[in-house]
Amino acid sequence: MSNRANAATGTKAPAEEENKSSGREVAETVVFVVVLVMLLKLFVAEAFVIPTGSMAETLWGxxxxxxxxxxxxxxxVNSADEVEPNQLGMQQRVVGYTCPNCRYRSTADAIKRTQREIPNASSGDRVLVFKPQYHLNEPRRFDVPVFKYPEAPQRDYVAMNYIKRLIGLPGETIAxxxxxxxxxxxLTYPADELTENGELRFPQPDRKQDLWNLEYTYPQSYSENDLLAKHDFRILRKSPVKMLALSRLVFDNDHQPKSLIGRGRPRWFPEHPTKWSMDDAKAPKRFAGQGEERIWLRYQHLIPNWNDPATPTEPRVITNFMGYNAGEELPGKRGPSFENEPNKWVGDLMLECDAVVGAGAQELILELSKSVDRFQAKFDLKAGTCTLVRVRAxxxxxxxTIPSGVQSAGTYQLRFANYDDALTVWVNGKPLDFGPAAQYPPVLAPLEYDAEDTSKEGWVRANDLQQPASIGVIGPVAVEHLKLFRDTYYTSRSKVETYYVQPGHYFCLGDNSAASADSRSWGLVPERLLLGRALLVYYxxxxxxxxE
Structure with a gap:
């Protein structure tokens, strides 16, 4: 009766009106969400995919x-050239690797013999970029910004967005x-200064928007590094958080190569074996000290000859080798890059371990060598202090010396770094505050270079070959989970290279320096092309x- 009445009067049933209202609300909600997402993407945050390995291993392509x-x-292992053609127009399948930990080199045939599959290529990290960052605050050194590539911000209607680490600020000269x-x-760069030939020494572009070009960084190369002292260059030191982000594994003692067990000396070994107790004499992972005298563990960088693993190998210096760049690719080879340069000696190292301190323990020392000097974090286990020591000839x-919190019996996670001419100590994940006293004047080059140091990098056989890292103890102290890291090494083709950072511009480098096209090769990043700061990896x- 009521339905017929509604039809007769031309009015709609309440259910129909409710359905229409509900449908309109859904449509309005969808439109609102779409508009909100577009606004967020335009003004607040945007997701990017990392395509290349120039920021490895901080970010993976x-x-x-x-x-x-x-x-x-x-x-x-970098597989960007397998997914997309490289600069030679070739796609190269990654079929093998060189392990950054044990340096085992595995080819496609070797992988098949182990009945393992060659993994498929995965896409790069997904990162979220906070776009208002540089509208709210000035860019900071060691930030990771995303920016439009200045030479071609867009190519074939596709945005050319790059991501690097910000190193140099406007008005600075970077070395x-x-x-x-x-x-x-x-250092200054007068616009009217002339050369002996009457030409402008520091030319300016016709258009100010071209100041980003490499030519206007006035790059210079020098064979000796006395330039740094002459012009008040200061080393750029990283915070403890940035140190960890830019550390690269040298060796994890918990991952020792199986084929070498019992064949020669392991990388970590006791100087006096009878004074240590080890969980496994052939492949020790836990070393327990005892007695009233100081005893030492030593590390040597032993790179085996995998064609003849039974033959003992001589120690080598620690270098900037990156397993990420050492894939075996078929067919062909990569195009020219810094990656083709020989590996360089790295003297900035970081040592970490778990220390199990027993009752009556007296001392624990973490020691790192660099050229003619050795550096120590010396823990007095009775007084509960840590002293930083520089050992010279x-x-x-x-x-x-400051309190360390390492005193009573227990297990402590310890870390000691010698990065950027400064010493840093962590206890249970927290850095100790030594203040400016932890910073030291640069290590001087040796009076005579080692005969094998043909590049005159400055390493010393007694330190950097024989004992680049050591652990000493007095009393019942056991150490385990030993790991050695190195700092990120920024490559250059000469002893010293300098670049001027024009006003309104920034100097940016890739963390994977040996395989990065960055401000060294194409120039500066204009502030106007900064899109935002990369905040996090979400996938x-x-x-x-x-x-970080």
């Missing part, structure tokens, strides 16, 4: 994740020398976290 058949260390970066504002010098979930 297209890569294959291998597990070494010898030591079970898992690591990525790259033996892996470290330096800055000064003492003329004797040991205590730099500073894959196994790598999710903040970008």
């Amino acid at each position: 297209h890569q294959k994740l291998f597990t070494c058949v010898e030591c079970d260390h898992q690591f990525p 790259i020398s033996q892996g470290n970066v330096y800055a000064t504002t003492a 003329t004797g040991a010098e205590d730099l500073t 894959p979930l196994s790598r999710a976290g903040l970008i």
Whole structure:
């Protein structure tokens, strides 16, 4: 009766009106969400995919994740050229690797013999970029910005977005020398200064928007590094958080190569074996000290000859080798890049371990060598202090002493780094505050270079070959989970290279310096082309976290 009445009067049933209202609400909600997402993408945050390996291993591009058949260390290998043609127009399949931990070199045939599959290429990290960052705050050194490539911000209607690490600020002259970066504002570049030939020494472009070009950084190369002292260059030091982000594994003692067990000396070995107790004499992972005298563990960088693993090998210096760049590719070879340069000696090292301190323990020392000097974090386990020590040929010098919190019996996670001419100590994940006393004047080059140091890098056989890292103890102290890292090494083709950073511009480098096209090769990043700061990796979930 009521339905017929509604029809007669031309009015709609309440259910029909409710359905129409509900449909309109859904449509409005969808439109609102779409508009909101577009606004967020335009003004607040945007997702990007990392295509290349120029920021490895901080950020991964297209890569294959291998597990070494010898030591079970898992690591990525660059496969960008397999996914997209390289600069030679070739696509190259990654079929093997060289393990960054044990240096085992596995070819496609070797992988098949182990009945393992060559992994498929995975896409790069997905990162979230906070776009208002540089509208709210000035860019900061060691940020990771995303920006439009200045030479071609767009190519074939596709945005050319790059991601690098910000190193140099406007008005600075940046120097790259033996892996470290330096800055000064003492150098000037007068626009009217002439050369002996009457030409402008520091030319300017016709258009100010072209100041980004490499030509206007006035790049210079020098064979000796006395330039750094002459012009007040200061080394650019990283915060403890950045140190960890830019550390690269040298050796994880928990992942020793199986084929070498019992064949020669392991990388970590006791100086006096009878004074240590080890869990496994052939492949020790836990070393327990005892007695009233100081005893030492030593590390040597032993790279085996995998064609003849039974033959003992001589120690080598630690270099900037990157497993990420060492994939075996078929067919052809890569195009020219810094990656083709020989590996360089790296003297900036970091040592970490778990220390099990027993009752009555007296002392624990973490020691790192660099050229003619050795540096120590000396823990007094009775007083609960840590002393930083610089050991020179003329004797040991205590730099500073502070409370460490390492005193009572227990297990402590310890880490000691000698990066950027400064010493840093962590206890249970927290850095100790030594203040400016932890910073030291640069290590001087040796009076005579080693005969094998043909590049005159400055390493010393007694330190950098024989004992680049050591652990000393007095009393019942056991150490385990030993890991050795190195700092990121910024490559240059001469002893010192300098670049001027024009006003309104920034100097940016890739973390994977040996395989990065960056401000060294094409120039500066104009402030107007900064899109925002890369905040976090959100996918894959196994790598999710903040970008430091």
